[in-house]
Amino acid sequence: MIKTALVGFGFAAQTFHLPFIKTSHDFELVAVSSSDQNKVAAVLPTVEVYPDYQRLLQTSDAELVVITSPNDSHYAIAKSALEQGKHVLVEKPFVTRSEEGQTLIDLARQRSLILSVYQNRRYDGDFLTVKKLLSEKRLGDIKVFEAHFDRFRPQVKDRWRETASDGGGILYDLGPHLIDQALLLFGMPDAVNAEIKTLRAGGVCPDFAHISLSYPDKLVQLQASLFVASGNLRFLVQGTLGNYLKYGLDPQEDRLKAGCLPDHADWAKECPQASGSLILLNDDGELHTQVLPSELGGYQCYYQQLAAAIKDPTISPPVTAESALNNIHVIEAAIKSQKLGRRVKPNICA
Numbered sequence: 001m002i003k004t005a006l007v008g009f010g011f012a013a014q015t016f017h018l019p020f021i022k023t024s025h026d027f028e029l030v031a032v033s034s035s036d037q038n039k040v041a042a043v044l045p046t047v048e049v050y051p052d053y054q055r056l057l058q059t060s061d062a063e064l065v066v067i068t069s070p071n072d073s074h075y076a077i078a079k080s081a082l083e084q085g086k087h088v089l090v091e092k093p094f095v096t097r098s099e100e101g102q103t104l105i106d107l108a109r110q111r112s113l114i115l116s117v118y119q120n121r122r123y124d125g126d127f128l129t130v131k132k133l134l135s136e137k138r139l140g141d142i143k144v145f146e147a148h149f150d151r152f153r154p155q156v157k158d159r160w161r162e163t164a165s166d167g168g169g170i171l172y173d174l175g176p177h178l179i180d181q182a183l184l185l186f187g188m189p190d191a192v193n194a195e196i197k198t199l200r201a202g203g204v205c206p207d208f209a210h211i212s213l214s215y216p217d218k219l220v221q222l223q224a225s226l227f228v229a230s231g232n233l234r235f236l237v238q239g240t241l242g243n244y245l246k247y248g249l250d251p252q253e254d255r256l257k258a259g260c261l262p263d264h265a266d267w268a269k270e271c272p273q274a275s276g277s278l279i280l281l282n283d284d285g286e287l288h289t290q291v292l293p294s295e296l297g298g299y300q301c302y303y304q305q306l307a308a309a310i311k312d313p314t315i316s317p318p319v320t321a322e323s324a325l326n327n328i329h330v331i332e333a334a335i336k337s338q339k340l341g342r343r344v345k346p347n348i349c350a
Helices: 011-022 037-043 053-059 071-083 098-111 125-135 175-186 252-257 300-311 321-340
Strands: 002-007 027-033 048-050 064-067 087-091 115-118 142-148 191-197 208-214 219-225 233-239 242-247 276-281 287-292
Touching: 002 011, 002 053, 002 300, 011 027, 011 064, 011 252, 011 300, 027 053, 037 048, 048 053, 053 071, 064 071, 071 087, 071 098, 098 115, 098 321, 115 300, 115 321, 125 175, 125 233, 125 242, 125 276, 142 175, 175 208, 175 219, 175 321, 191 321, 208 321
Parallel strands: 002 027, 002 064, 027 048, 064 087, 087 115, 142 219
Antiparallel strands: 142 233, 191 208, 208 219, 233 242, 242 276, 276 287
């Protein structure tokens, strides 16, 4: 088994990582670093707890370090872990500055270590449905792709995601999910145009982002907002043969928050009433609407593929650091676009 350590023990660690480590036959949790050691001990009484990540890296025999700390600490912790000869999994966003990401990529290559980023939304059932529709060309040529990741949180909360000056706000929180999915489907855009706003009273970080990605033959529209109270649009994919329309988020996050363990094959299966709609031209040239159940998702697939990559260096990790760095390039282009008031060409990770 792969000896694994968690850096940080907040929401991300307990919701999106611990359940998969605990239920996997490939990983063994041997260490956690947290400023609240009592909280860790109450959940994991047999696991070694360290007050800081430096002591964990110097003392623990962990082979893999999973970094779930605040965004602005990702670079320093990942760099230290790689220097200690450990494989690294970083929560999204990869880093807050693209030059930091490139430094980590170069270091991992030099040390022949796995460096991956937790873009778990690649394993959402509705996104897997979109991928399948596009690969089968059932919608024809895609002309407009619209994706949302919205919530209803009109009041500012006192937490680092909403107050951090470096890597805080919706662009670095929900933005990486939207951007990663778009780049996976369509590759890097020719240009980025963005409107990024702080709309909540007392807000210090952006809480609304609308990002347009330009391609020669299509337009991609991405939106993250904290003011959508109901009927959340997730995907609207417009093609020459029809549309795919989906509302609501993949159920995995809510089930993990409720304590559901990913220990059986159908744990992530979407309820039938949450299915999307497929609107296609029939043989008579008329539009026909049908219910389209989502593909079976599963964030455990990420950890399964990560284990395979650690055990066999010829296998690529489920999310390469290079692809995650391209997400940061798009975020930086979006910030620049907002500042300049025009489209910006993003840099591309080699």
